Amino acid sequence: MSSQQEDYLESPEPRPEPVEGETFLEVRDLKVHFPTDDGIVKSVDGLSFQLERGKTLGIVGESGSGKSVTSLSIMGLHKQGTAHLSGEILLNGRNLVGASREEVRQLRGKNMAMIFQDPLSAMHPYYTVGHQIIEAYRIHHDVSKAVARKHAIDMLDRVGIPNPKGRVDDYPHQFSGGMRQRAMIAMALSCDPELLIADEPTTALDVTVQAQILDLIRDLQQEFNSAVIIITHDLGVVAELADDILVMYAGRCIEYGTADEIFREPQHPYTWGLLGSMPRLDRERSDRLLPIKGTPPSLINVPPGCPFHPRCSFSHLNGGASETEVPELRDVGSGHKVACHLSADDRLRVWTTEIKPKL
């Protein structure tokens, strides 16, 4: 890329110098409840986490564990009147819960952007890819169409679309799946957002393309120094990208730690289950996966006590506490947190003797 192009990409608003260790996004005791005819759906129920600039947080969990609801809450994309939010979402110190819709709208796209799961349905079929990127850029930048178009071509080039000048006028259906996701990323990054949320960015893609997209997200994050939240049910994806991992179950965080901790010394039985459900090429094909039995709980009638206890193979080890008491998220050393009634000794013993050898 020529230096001139680079110039104006950076030019509109030079971002403040990144400060290492500065908390950029902080979620405190976030609750997202949806009142329905059948009762209150507690999609997110007391979630807290922090994220620094330049870091990646992976949020992992089954469908319906509240991952996407969390991200939509941060973006302020829940429909008016349907979701009841409480707690705090601090973006750069500014609380988004309770901020006016107009205020949040102006942050969307510019300060925080999102990549969606299925790029085919997430892009408007009637407008060209270029048009959609130009549109995203011009909402927040008062520039002529020609300048915005040049920017769109640069963005397409940057996300690795060959012949961006020619492809900018193509429609989404003329792109391949991987190309579309690249275009989607170009659109999300067009305003150089400080926070990027990727909601299952590779689920709809070919396996061969998945790795490319993940590489791209990682490269762009380094280039833009954005904070990234990657939401997925695929532990392989977070292993690839995330610095920290947050495991969600029934709207709560049940384990939080660095990627290393989660993969090397997971402490929660649910995390064990997720790891056991991951197909791996480096083990014998005759070995069975270790699926988690049962199904995720209804979020209207969350089981009393530990919401995971009906599916937990070790709930008998703690004298019935799991059926009556909601386990707190406790620090088990250097920021690694886990919400489980099992004693530290039990967890270590089960992990080393029963689980680890089978993974």
Add this chain to the structure above:
Amino acid sequence: MVVYIVRRLIAAVLLLFVVTAITFLIFFGVPKLGGATPDDLASRYVGKTASGQQIHETAERLGFTDPLYEQYGRFIKGIFVGAEYDTGVNKDHCPAPCLGYSFITRNPVLPDLLDRLPVTLSLASGAAVLWVLGGVATGVVSALKRGSFFDRASMSVALAGVSLPIFFTGLLSLSIFSYALGWTPPGGTNPVEQDNPFDWAAALILPWITLALLYAAQYARLTRAGMLETMEEDFIRTARAKGLRERTVVVKHGLRSALTPILTIFGLDLGLLLGGAILTETTYSLPGIGQYAVLAITNQDLPKVLGVTLVGAFFIIMANLVVDLLYAVVDPRVRTA
């Protein structure tokens, strides 16, 4: 794109031929199946006291004794080069394109239709503007404010609009606005013969509203359903995630998609109306194609009925062609298909 247009044009021409053949067969073949002889058909065109001999001569003169395909061949030939019709008194020339000749009023059908077309055109186009604007706007607001008072009220009115027949709403509005209040000219005023556009519109405003109410109701319901569905699409969420204003999201991203199916029925509806808005024209005594059709049917004047049918079919096929082409403009995915 050019290939697409050419393909659609060829299909449209072929379709018109099929329509003429079927219509002709129905009008001139079915009576035969019902046992009517050429003489029976001809008896309609002679005096009450005519002898059998005279009737048979008339049947031969009018060509009823020829095989059906010959009659059809003459009809098609008439469309391209014109035809001579022997009325018994004189030979009348029907210039191309000849859509048939009425032996009852002794004149070619097409000039009649062309005379009446402006009235029907005025009626249909004005009403179409009203119902599209009114129906779509109502539908959008209803969808966005789903469950609100506006939504429920407008959907009830829409239901009433669909259910109430034109001869009810038409006569009611005539009696109120024309006869009681005197705001609009009475029924039977020919809008095309007015001196200025204002009088033209004044003569048409009641028929427009009456006709538009019927369609607007349907369009409001369809738009509402389409918008409700579209606003749940992923690309709407993307549009919001970009930080677009809600109005832009609704109009540029939502309505644009929701309108595509509406375009289809709009083409059909408009084409159908151009072939004559029978009820409205009759209720307001507007000398349009619909009223002409009613008169022709009442007089059992088959060539006229055939002419109206063909003109109607022509408009429907043309409207569909235009819709298909517009589709390609609206939805880029159609172009490559």
